[in-house]
Amino acid sequence: MPTRRQLVTQLLGAPALIGLARKTDRPIAGGFVFESQERGHRLRDQAAYTPPTSSRRSPVVIVGGGMAGLCAAWWLDKKGFHDFVLLEMEAEVGGNSRYGQNEVSAYPWGAHYIPVPNAESALVREILTEFGAWQDGQWNERFLCHSPQERLFIHGRWQEGLEPEIGATQADHGDYRRFLERVAAFRATGAFTIPFALGEGNGGPAVDELDKITFAAWLDREGFRSVYLRWFCDYSTRDDYGAGIAEISALAGIHYFAAREHEEKGPLTWPEGNGWLLRKLTAKLAKYLLPNQPVRRIARQGNGWRVTSEKSVWLADTVIFAAPTYLAPYIVEDFAPLPALSYSPWLVSNITLDHIPDKAGDIAWDNVVYGSPTLGYVSATHQSLRSRVEKTVWTHYWALTGADPRGVRRQLLATDWPTWKDRVVQDLTRPHPRIQESIERVDVFRNGHAMSRPVVGLRQSTDLRRLRQGLPGLYFAHADLSGFSIFEEAQYWGVKAAERTLQRIGTPSLKKRR
């Protein structure tokens, strides 16, 4: 077990980076948000509670109102089935797609973009079209990420794009080219699709064996030595999966690059990130949503299920379990543990600035620092149509990788707000030495089980198979079912569970309710 000091060093690099605010620095306001760990721990520890005594009937109960649960609700409603409720643990639905708003801007607390969908992502196109992102045969220009999209701070200056260019040698470029060729060959197998399930079975043993080694081991085996290429791969997987190349499978690493075709336009983004879609879904589905209802127990009752939240008991024919799936063994009667699953802790901070720091250059939507343990920051005001932006909010992302997630989670919770705030500010100080003069507040979200990580063996594990299969009348729906925590996967599994539900219920009841 690493010591506290070792953990901190692993997380942050050299201890010298962990600067504390100087006495002369301007005071910074802020604190933690969404502190619901206690609720989660009560579930884990199966703490005693007084279950409500009376019960109500609802043919379908959705547990969890993240994107998967909401998309299940969207699909049921769209298909004319209205007899269901959605129970959400938190005070608001949205999960990892929640957002905040202050006098400066709306800003994300997690998901902040959706890539322009590939042709096979038909459901993504459908929902985005319904809510007006696709109009008259084109993507709404307001939502396509404006220029400059990405920049990298490397060797003391900014470059456009995230693949390191400054200082890259011929050997680096050779590795970049060869890597892209390998990715193109994998793409051609048809195994790397979004949603992932659509390509499963393609590619044969060569793709299956990628699940057996880490991405780092695959890069070694293929002779990719370029430090820049390896950094770029590591940055990319930390960004999408919350875990680095030594932690995830080669299958997941290659999927990141092979699943998306190169697209000049995009991604689609909004000040509040995917909170834009959340707003639309919440407005449409409001009548079904019951927040502040942590579900404590789901047990069989006849051919159906008895769903007990802290406030109500529901008797249901069918349950869609759209909460993070590691909770299933704690909540669902007789559901065996899921040891193959592992979750990445994240720290997300929203930093309100009353002016853009000196010499910050042309702020891009996504601003990354080479060699930093963090993922840099996204500007919430990037899509603003105003010609001059004075105040802004930057969302700083930090996937806490490189050590055992359980130890890191403990550290995440044991560390107080002033310390995390100082670390985040310190990280920003490298590209912006005078940033402290600009900062009004730093609000911090400690997300201990933010996303399932696609580790070696997950894809072929019986745990994933059990989750995809579900139980009679209980279907799982969560991005966890792919192991890739992205909107497209959450939506796919939400809709899939809704389809299975409709099949179980049968068309007659559907007709009756139209």
Ligand SMILES: Cc1cc2nc3c(=O)[nH]c(=O)nc-3n(C[C@H](O)[C@H](O)[C@H](O)COP(=O)(O)OP(=O)(O)OC[C@H]3O[C@@H](n4cnc5c(N)ncnc54)[C@H](O)[C@@H]3O)c2cc1C
């Ligand atoms: C920091 C961060 C950045 C991200 N950025 C992006 C991005 O830019 N683009 C992208 O596509 N994806 C991104 N993601 C991935 C994101 O997880 C998915 O896009 C998607 O929001 C996942 O939805 P979900 O429904 O599968 O899960 P979740 O968001 O985990 O939703 C689960 C829901 O279940 C609720 N719940 C839990 N326990 C209970 C209980 N006992 N009873 C009732 N309800 C319960 C939770 O409160 C939550 O609302 C990001 C994730 C993180 C953490």
